[in-house]
Amino acid sequence: MFDIQVWRYRKHQGALPEAVLSSIASYYRRVTTEALPMGYAVGVVMSIAVLTLVTLIVRDPHWVTVFSLPFCVGPILLAMLRVFPNAVRLGARTDSPAQQSALARAICRDHFVCLGSILLFIALQLLVIWS
Numbered sequence: 490m491f492d493i494q495v496w497r498y499r500k501h502q503g504a505l506p507e508a509v510l511s512s513i514a515s516y517y518r519r520v521t522t523e524a525l526p527m528g529y530a531v532g533v534v535m536s537i538a539v540l541t542l543v544t545l546i547v548r549d550p551h552w553v554t555v556f557s558l559p560f561c562v563g564p565i566l567l568a569m570l571r572v573f574p575n576a577v578r579l580g581a582r583t584d585s586p587a588q589q590s591a592l593a594r595a596i597c598r599d600h601f602v603c604l605g606s607i608l609l610f611i612a613l614q615l616l617v618i619w620s
Contacts, residue, residue, distance in 0.1 A: 491517070517576040517596075542558060560613065
């Protein structure tokens, strides 16, 4: 994740240095706009994950599996509704440096939320397997 570059500037409120913005924006342009077929593959994998979890819940509604559903669906929705649109917008570089910096910071923050949720999801699934 190229957006981790904002971590060094987390205490600064202003625009990120141009080299950092350029690096992050170039990455997101490549992985969103220029790598269009791969985006569909990522969406398919996310859909399979949700469908698999829902199937498990329908077959055997174990409380841990049901409880883990938001930790799977939440990051996927966050990615679809906020991270991806922000990444496309940042990759286009049409906003001011201050707005691009805000987008980069938001994407990084959202990625940390997704990471935490997915780690909780995995931990809950391992709890089901090991119990």
